[in-house]
Amino acid sequence: MTDNQEKIKLNGKIYHLNNIDELHQSHESIDSWENAIYQFLKNWFENSDFIITHTSGSTGTPKEIKLAKTAMRNSAQMTNAFFELDQTKTALLCLPSSYIAGKMMLVRAIMGGFNLITVEPKANPFENLEIPIDFVAITPYQLHYSAETLKLKTVRNIIVGGGHVNIKMETLAETIPSRMYETYGMTETCSHIALRQFNGNEKTNFFKILDGVTIRQDERNCLLINSLHLHNEELITNDIVEIIDNRSFRWMGRIDSIINTGGIKIHPEQIEKKLESVISSNFFISSICDEITDNQIVLIIENIENLSKSDLFLHFKKLLSKYETPKQIFFLPKFVYSSNNKILKKETISMLNLKCL
Numbered sequence: 001m002t003d004n005q006e007k008i009k010l011n012g013k014i015y016h017l018n019n020i021d022e023l024h025q026s027h028e029s030i031d032s033w034e035n036a037i038y039q040f041l042k043n044w045f046e047n048s049d050f051i052i053t054h055t056s057g058s059t060g061t062p063k064e065i066k067l068a069k070t071a072m073r074n075s076a077q078m079t080n081a082f083f084e085l086d087q088t089k090t091a092l093l094c095l096p097s098s099y100i101a102g103k104m105m106l107v108r109a110i111m112g113g114f115n116l117i118t119v120e121p122k123a124n125p126f127e128n129l130e131i132p133i134d135f136v137a138i139t140p141y142q143l144h145y146s147a148e149t150l151k152l153k154t155v156r157n158i159i160v161g162g163g164h165v166n167i168k169m170e171t172l173a174e175t176i177p178s179r180m181y182e183t184y185g186m187t188e189t190c191s192h193i194a195l196r197q198f199n200g201n202e203k204t205n206f207f208k209i210l211d212g213v214t215i216r217q218d219e220r221n222c223l224l225i226n227s228l229h230l231h232n233e234e235l236i237t238n239d240i241v242e243i244i245d246n247r248s249f250r251w252m253g254r255i256d257s258i259i260n261t262g263g264i265k266i267h268p269e270q271i272e273k274k275l276e277s278v279i280s281s282n283f284f285i286s287s288i289c290d291e292i293t294d295n296q297i298v299l300i301i302e303n304i305e306n307l308s309k310s311d312l313f314l315h316f317k318k319l320l321s322k323y324e325t326p327k328q329i330f331f332l333p334k335f336v337y338s339s340n341n342k343i344l345k346k347e348t349i350s351m352l353n354l355k356c357l
Contacts, residue, residue: 006045008106009115010037017045033121036097040106044069053100053187065187067100074229075190076108078210082195083135083157087113092136092155094125099340101137101161104191126153137161137183140169141341147172159183161191163342164269165198167276173199182207184251186237189230194249206250217243222255240267259287261295264323271297271326274319279307282335284345285326288354299326300348302335 007016015023023038030039043051050066085091091109093116095102102121109116117133119125123145125138132154138146140163150158158176160169161183173180180199184207185192194207209215214226218236225235240258242250253269260266268285275283282302290296299312307315309329316325336347 006110008041008110009113010109011117012115015041020045031098033096034118036102037093037106037118040097040103044106044110051103053103067187067190071230072104072107072190073111074212076104076111078193078212079104079191080108080112082210085112085114085135089114089134090131091116092125092129092133093118094121094142095137095139096121096340100187100191101139105137124149126150126155129153129155132156135159139163139341140165143169143172147176150176150178157181159192159195160198161185162340165196166273168280170198170203188235189225189227193225193227193230206244206248208248214246215241215243215249217241220255221252223249259285259295259297261287261290261297261323266297266324268297271320271324274324275299275315278312278315278319282343284343284348286345286349288328290327296327297325298328298330300330300332300352302332 005016007014009015010023020038020042023034023041025032025034025038028035040051049070050068051072052064052066054064079085085108089112091105091114093102093105093109095105097103097106105116108114114134117131119128123142125142126146126149133156135157136155137159140160143158143160143165155178158178158180159182160180165182176199178199179197179202181195181197183192184194184196192210193213194209196205196207197203212227212229216224216226218224221240223237223239223241225237227235238255240252240255242252244250253267257268258265259268268287271285272283275285279301284300285297286300287295287297312329330352332348332351336344336351338344
């Protein structure tokens with residue numbers, strides 16, 4: 001192995017191009033979590049400039065994306081610098097390496113030289129953890145099922161991505177000693193470009209961009225991202241934001257999810273935020289077509305709770321404006337989810353067999 005050949009420290013052992021095949025688990029399926037790590041690292045150490053990955057599919061059909069390894073290295077260095085991750089630190093990989101979040105944990109370990117402990121991606125990856133961890137990335141789903149365990153473990157920094165961190169999760173985080181951050185980013189930016197701490201003394205309600213990133217809004221009030229070390233041109237998003245200053249912004253919702261009802265444009269994400277305190281099940285706001293208003297706002301809830309429809313409509317009067325108020329409420333026993341536990345809204349709505357969508 002030459003001095004400049006890339007390597008990674010996994011579970012205390014160094015791997016590189018010459019010995020990476022030792023990671024291959026012949027008794028496991030090719031798409032097992034262990035072989036996904038092996039396959040990514042094998043591709044990474046080979047002499048190519050790009051990695052092929054896919055978008056999550058939560059806001060549309062999953063797309064194949066070719067990411068430059070240089071951009072992934074630069075993204076990893078941004079995160080490592082923010083969290084001061086170096087050869088003295090230990091991190092945990094508990095996300096599938098078939099997705100960008102898991103891939104980037106591996107790249108951060110390569111760039112930072114820290115020891116990366118690997119465990120099976122599951123709802124509570126911390127239950128058998130016996131050593132202190134400096135850094136880990138998890139999903140909101142994992143936070144929900146790990147909250148009680150995390151109160152008793154030493155995990156210094158946790159980033160939560162792949163879904164919105166709601167009020168219920170923030171409440172859970174209040175009693176967890178770790179510093180916890182919601183991430184903003186996408187596959188195209190090789191992971192996050194901004195972070196929001198949602199517990200502790202430095203808790204905020206807005207995202208702060210990382211060093212090397214600049215932001216602005218377009219005429220739609222959507223976020224535009226400039227980060228020349230990640231991509232060669234300005235990245236146009238469909239995320240409507242409120243710019244607070246040149247280093248921070250507040251996320252308002254997606255422009256492609258806006259509901260036009262009676263000529264009034266409504267952000268479903270803002271309604272959902274207002275209802276988080278009264279609905280404990282998974283739910284979302286959507287719309288169905290209506291002869292009078294074009295689109296009628298509806299609320300779709302997973303599982304039937306103690307709250308009745310009449311109780312919910314009473315809460316609507318207190319929490320929502322006239323135009324935000326759902327006109328109908330639907331209960332479904334189970335939503336449709338992606339393989340990484342994101343709600344697939346279109347597929348879920350189709351289960352209602354409504355004639356007009």
